[in-house]
Amino acid sequence: MKTRITELFGIKHPIIQGGMHFVGFAEMASAVSNAGGLGIITGLTQRTPEDLAKEIARCRDMTDKPFGVNLTFLPAFTTPPYPEYIQAIIEGGVKAVETAGRSPEQYLPSLKAAGIKVIHKCTSVRHSLKAEKIGCDAVSVDGFECGGHPGEDDVPNMILLPRAAEELKIPFVASGGMADARSLVAAMALGAEGMNMGTRFIATKEAPVHENVKKALLAASELDTRLIMRSLRNTERVLDNSAVDKIVEIEREKGANVTIADIHDLVGGVYPRVMQQGEMDAGAWSCGMVAGLIHDIPTCKELIERIISEAETIIRKRLEGFLAA
Numbered sequence: 001m002k003t004r005i006t007e008l009f010g011i012k013h014p015i016i017q018g019g020m021h022f023v024g025f026a027e028m029a030s031a032v033s034n035a036g037g038l039g040i041i042t043g044l045t046q047r048t049p050e051d052l053a054k055e056i057a058r059c060r061d062m063t064d065k066p067f068g069v070n071l072t073f074l075p076a077f078t079t080p081p082y083p084e085y086i087q088a089i090i091e092g093g094v095k096a097v098e099t100a101g102r103s104p105e106q107y108l109p110s111l112k113a114a115g116i117k118v119i120h121k122c123t124s125v126r127h128s129l130k131a132e133k134i135g136c137d138a139v140s141v142d143g144f145e146c147g148g149h150p151g152e153d154d155v156p157n158m159i160l161l162p163r164a165a166e167e168l169k170i171p172f173v174a175s176g177g178m179a180d181a182r183s184l185v186a187a188m189a190l191g192a193e194g195m196n197m198g199t200r201f202i203a204t205k206e207a208p209v210h211e212n213v214k215k216a217l218l219a220a221s222e223l224d225t226r227l228i229m230r231s232l233r234n235t236e237r238v239l240d241n242s243a244v245d246k247i248v249e250i251e252r253e254k255g256a257n258v259t260i261a262d263i264h265d266l267v268g269g270v271y272p273r274v275m276q277q278g279e280m281d282a283g284a285w286s287c288g289m290v291a292g293l294i295h296d297i298p299t300c301k302e303l304i305e306r307i308i309s310e311a312e313t314i315i316r317k318r319l320e321g322f323l324a325a
């Protein structure tokens with residue numbers, strides 16, 4: 001498939017692997033890129049800019065295809081040294097950056113001067129338009145279904161994507177709830193030029209996470225995610241577990257008076273324990289409703305090739321077939 005997204009990033013297939021904390025290591029990103037998509041290293045999973053530089057070098061050893069780095073600007077307990085992380089990205093010769101959270105405006109001049117293409121992840125049309133206005137090259141439009149932070153507007157992709165298509169001039173990919181060929185074809189029918197997947201890529205052979213995490217995704221249905229931290233205006237969609245039950249209960253009890261300190265132990269420092277140790281109840285971790293569509297653990301190559309070939313069949317046989325009838 002050829003779209004403005006494949007052209008922009010120099011990739012074969014219009015499929016991006018979104019940045020994921022403690023999942024987006026070089027193993028993940030290179031596997032997706034080797035399969036013809038755009039793999040993304042999660043910048044802030046690397047504790048220092050020097051560590052990020054090493055991870056980029058490791059990824060380059062594993063693939064000669066383009067890959068990107070995610071930079072997330074979310075409320076954090078301490079602000080990371082973003083300019084130094086950006087320097088590591090530039091010096092590592094990376095040509096694609098996925099930004100997320102707050103606006104990347106202040107960092108765009110240095111990224112653009114280095115010839116880096118920036119795709120900003122947005123959960124609303126107004127933020128997408130802002131991204132276009134400040135000079136981002138593309139947008140990842142992240143619907144309410146998504147794993148991670150869906151924002152506070154709760155607009156699902158069936159509405160959000162065509163609304164984005166009505167307003168945006170720059171290309172965008174659909175993000176949130178994307179799992180297979182049906183997702184890709186539907187997203188493209190709604191105006192997207194590709195798709196971004198998070199949760200689906202965790203259930204692949206190469207995803208460098210504990211087997212318990214992959215098993216949990218296979219076992220989960222579309223009913224097994226919950227929203228937390230809405231009262232803090234930092235809503236996150238996570239897989240339900242005993243820690244999440246506690247968070248929901250604390251939020252219910254404290255109502256508008258809840259603070260991050262009340263739930264800190266259940267959301268802070270959780271990712272290494274879940275993703276690496278396989279402690280599935282250690283705390284809250286992001287997961288999309290798309291878990292309900294995950295039924296196997298293929299390699300990234302198998303997954304991406306299946307998506308592309310089935311998408312062709314859907315377009316040529318199923319959709320064309322309706323016209324013929």
Ligand SMILES: Cc1cc2nc3c(=O)[nH]c(=O)nc-3n(C[C@H](O)[C@H](O)[C@H](O)COP(=O)(O)O)c2cc1C
Nearest residue numbers: 018019020021100146147148176177198199286288
């Ligand atoms: C375990 C996990 C961790 C994530 N961590 C990040 C992150 O650090 N930064 C970010 O921008 N997005 C993060 N995301 C969001 C993904 O990049 C992507 O936007 C989202 O998963 C898309 O929705 P889907 O899970 O339905 O595919 C994370 C998602 C998951 C599932």
